[in-house]
Amino acid sequence: MDSTHDSDEAGPPVEALDDLDESTIVSRAQDGDLEAFEWLVSAHQGGVFRLAFRMLNDHAEAEDVVQETFIAAWRSLPGLSSPQAFISWLYRSATNKCFDLLRSRQRRPSDSTAFDTEQGAAGGPIPEQGWKGGPGGRVGTAVGSRTAQDPALHHEAEAQMRALADLLQTVPEGLRACWLLRDVHEFSYAEIAAIVQIPESTVRGRIARARRFLAEGMQPWR
């Protein structure tokens, strides 16, 4: 019998995934529903990429992290205890992959050592590979909507964002991950503690130190 015709197309015509709650979509992906899994990839690949990019400052490596994270997710989904745990699982997996990559960089002496925790914290040279060498003028391509009308304001805002992004690369990686998860990805302290798997009080301390480091670097501090 022709079982493939109807069964493979079952589902989508009646209910759209966009109308469902995320727990339902995760549950379906846990059972190997490709359509649900693809929805999750589309929904979260941008966030995972941006975290990895700001951690690694390298477009290609960040793409590798996205790819490996979601393939690992596909394989781990069936065993995930609850669908609500998916997001922290995803970001934990991505964060760990970033740490692994940064560690392997440190073992390769030929690479930039500005990522090295001690050197970076001491205010070492700002690594420029990936920014100047990356897609030409990428930083300037996206126009901040609110300041777009005034070229001078726009220019200043861009310069400040670039300074922050560069400075971020000199923040020790453990602090950098926590700061990104809080102030860029807007996770709660409890969620970050679950992602990074350290106590919430330590998360708070790391974020405070990262903020101080960044704020000091953005302008003279007292």
Place this chain on the structure above:
Amino acid sequence: MALNEDQPRLGCGRIIDDVWASIDQPPTVHEQTCPDCQSARLALHQLEAVAGSLRERDRDDPALQPGLRVKEAIMMVARAEVRRSRRAPLATTALGVIDISEQALSGLIRFAASTLPGVRARRCTISSTPGTPQSAPAAVDAGNVRITLTVAIASGVRIPATMDLLRERINAVVQAQTSITMQQIDIIVEDLYDF
């Protein structure tokens, strides 16, 4: 305090986290006079503003998205692994066995559930032997299919009547499409959602 041991402090002894927490409020009496707090507030304020701009800009920046090939590569792996999953033989013909993958069967069950308003199918476990949880034999015994389906139900839906209807619907759809008659259909309501 031991809890705040690893918290960085200002020259005046305050924890930076506390300065940050009240950054959107007017300065306190202490903050109005303390030079440490004043410069910290100023610097943290600026950081917050620039971080906010960066957050919004990054989110909308098409250059800060993985390339299309990344998702393709992920889905290629997922599809290849689905094809290797368990299958249930449906019929034997002169040309060979016709079977259905466990995923396609789950998809059919989810489809059946989606035809009822107020029901969202979540996980679907298919087994052939009652009580033996997922010892994962290579094939599903089509003559002895038992499923456990977890669902989310719209609040306000009458659960007993809907469950009866859901069982009937699943049985009818699966039988019509695959000729499999389900031996057992267990349904677990694990969540409610607002309709």
